[in-house]
Amino acid sequence: MSPPINVAVHGAAGRMGQSILRLLGDCDDLSVVAVMVRPGSSLDGIAVSVAQSALLHASSLDDDLHPQVLIDFSNAAAFDGALALAVKRRIAFISGTTGLDARQRDALDRAAAIIPVLWSANFSLGVAVLARLVAQAAKALPGWDCEIAESHHSGKKDAPSGTAIALGREAAAARGQDFDRVAQLSGSGNDAPRMVGEIGFAVTRGGDIVGEHTVLFATRGERIELTHRATDRDIFARGAIEATRWIAGRDVGRYTVSDVVAGSSA
Numbered sequence: 001m002s003p004p005i006n007v008a009v010h011g012a013a014g015r016m017g018q019s020i021l022r023l024l025g026d027c028d029d030l031s032v033v034a035v036m037v038r039p040g041s042s043l044d045g046i047a048v049s050v051a052q053s054a055l056l057h058a059s060s061l062d063d064d065l066h067p068q069v070l071i072d073f074s075n076a077a078a079f080d081g082a083l084a085l086a087v088k089r090r091i092a093f094i095s096g097t098t099g100l101d102a103r104q105r106d107a108l109d110r111a112a113a114i115i116p117v118l119w120s121a122n123f124s125l126g127v128a129v130l131a132r133l134v135a136q137a138a139k140a141l142p143g144w145d146c147e148i149a150e151s152h153h154s155g156k157k158d159a160p161s162g163t164a165i166a167l168g169r170e171a172a173a174a175r176g177q178d179f180d181r182v183a184q185l186s187g188s189g190n191d192a193p194r195m196v197g198e199i200g201f202a203v204t205r206g207g208d209i210v211g212e213h214t215v216l217f218a219t220r221g222e223r224i225e226l227t228h229r230a231t232d233r234d235i236f237a238r239g240a241i242e243a244t245r246w247i248a249g250r251d252v253g254r255y256t257v258s259d260v261v262a263g264s265s266a
């Protein structure tokens, strides 16, 4: 049996970090070597056990630790530090952190020249398939209006969700549009009538909704609605763990969840 893949989890105290650590505890082929929390966190230095290993929460990565994969689910402000660490220590980088700006998206591309990088706004297999369906529909129905509605729990910090924006980018790319020119994000002039070709976004926040996305294509007399509903946060954690197995030992480069899905079914 090959030795386990060593993994560091960044953002370990968060909801996603906790799900990932819990599921990693059941994976014999993956070994958690670092549980990373925010500098100043009350957990820094506090013991944590994952599977049979006794570890300490830490806000930095000790030099004697050599994770092959760093999994980051933190926030946009903490993301830069996680990516810089992965590049400096030559660790494959898996991230699901959303709310990234253009500079941070460019940084992912630059890092992919040095390490394997897989960032996704959504690690669910179902959403990877939804994105393909959206691209198909957008291309096949170029004159139809496209609107994207998303719902999440009341504590979500960014809006529209990274997944909604990623779906909008798929639709725009399939139509040869510049997403930033056609996107009408909530709260930015969304009250004006839609211009032809614009992609509108609507946001709902409430309760403990894990994540729902509907992409609507509409024209006179008919419409298509493509919907994905997540009811369990573990789907994202399972996807990130599958991606971790898939990316360990890969060549440098930029990868997507679709690559993982294609690789699993190959």
Ligand SMILES: NC(=O)c1ccc[n+]([C@@H]2O[C@H](COP(=O)([O-])OP(=O)(O)OC[C@H]3O[C@@H](n4cnc5c(N)ncnc54)[C@H](OP(=O)(O)O)[C@@H]3O)[C@@H](O)[C@H]2O)c1
Pocket (backbone or CB within 6 Å): 010, 011, 012, 013, 014, 015, 016, 017, 036, 037, 038, 039, 041, 073, 074, 075, 076, 078, 081, 095, 096, 097, 098, 099, 120, 121, 122, 123, 124, 236
């Ligand atoms: N791609 C996907 O499939 C997917 C799915 C769900 C969520 N997400 C995204 O993943 C991210 C995390 O989501 P969540 O629901 O887990 O959020 P969360 O509960 O707020 O967790 C974020 C965690 O990051 C920690 N953090 C902040 N700065 C840090 C630093 N410098 N170093 C290490 N940890 C740091 C926070 O620590 P403190 O608690 O100490 O502040 C917090 O525990 C968000 O961007 C969310 O939108 C993505």
